[in-house]
Amino acid sequence: MRYGIAVFPSKKVQDVANSYRKRYDPHYALIPPHITLKEPFDAEENEIEEKIIPELKQIAKNTEPFSYGIYKVSSFSPVTNTIYLKVEPSEEIFDLNDKLHTGSLPEKKDFKFVPHITIAQKLSDDEFFDVYGSLSMNKFDIQDNIGRFQLLYQLENGAWSVYETFRLGEG
């Protein structure tokens, strides 16, 4: 099965993100707004149960909850036409991302970690310039907390279902 690890931000942030995703993100229906902490990887269910979940519990236990800010949108252009709420980088979120690429957890990173919440993707170039031109004028002043992360798995229709939650600072 295909697994991934993500944080679902608080309701207020998810509602803001969805107000854009509804119009601009074809993945709107496949998963709620999220910060990907680990790109999708393939694993067997027994490996998940016996090795990966115990390690995720340890990582969660050894990581204190932390806060982050969102102040603007940004984009991965010209690599892709993805637009996102920029999660202000912090030592805490980079540390957590690093920990999730150690031990039994696949270490492969296809991309440098850029913490973000996607709000638009797969736009045509014309749409992208139009939408990004307008969204990039927006200023945000959002403070939010990360107190847990989620192990998800992908269904045949592409949607993601939560397998388990891991609370930071708890074991």
Next chain:
Amino acid sequence: MRYGIAVFPSKKVQDVANSYRKRYDPHYALIPPHITLKEPFDAEENEIEEKIIPELKQIAKNTEPFSYGIYKVSSFSPVTNTIYLKVEPSEEIFDLNDKLHTGSLPEKKDFKFVPHITIAQKLSDDEFFDVYGSLSMNKFDIQDNIGRFQLLYQLENGAWSVYETFRLGEG
């Protein structure tokens, strides 16, 4: 915020359910296939954190994982035109449903508990008779396990996001 408690069945069951939901369930994009254990209720986040989550942990700890079978589809007609995969009733699932209506957890039950996985809803009467006539001929022979339940909350767009997972038999 509006909360609910549900079980997400295994991937194999979710994939079967989605093969029907895609065509017949307008809630397809709002939540993965699920067994509702507690109807939506309103609560404040501090009440969730301080009272409800500790009680859910206790309930999970005191409930052993259990299996269930799916052998046929059934429907809530004539009350509603909902069609569902019938979760074979068992003492375990009724007990768990009962426990989730005790203590600080709202006790109100609008309906008698009928364990099910919705695959079609809000059909017109004509569609209903057509779809149910065809689906009710199907026989299933699915065995699945319930090893956890999830506390969810509803976003402004109607979609449900997972707040936390509770593993049965673990504290």
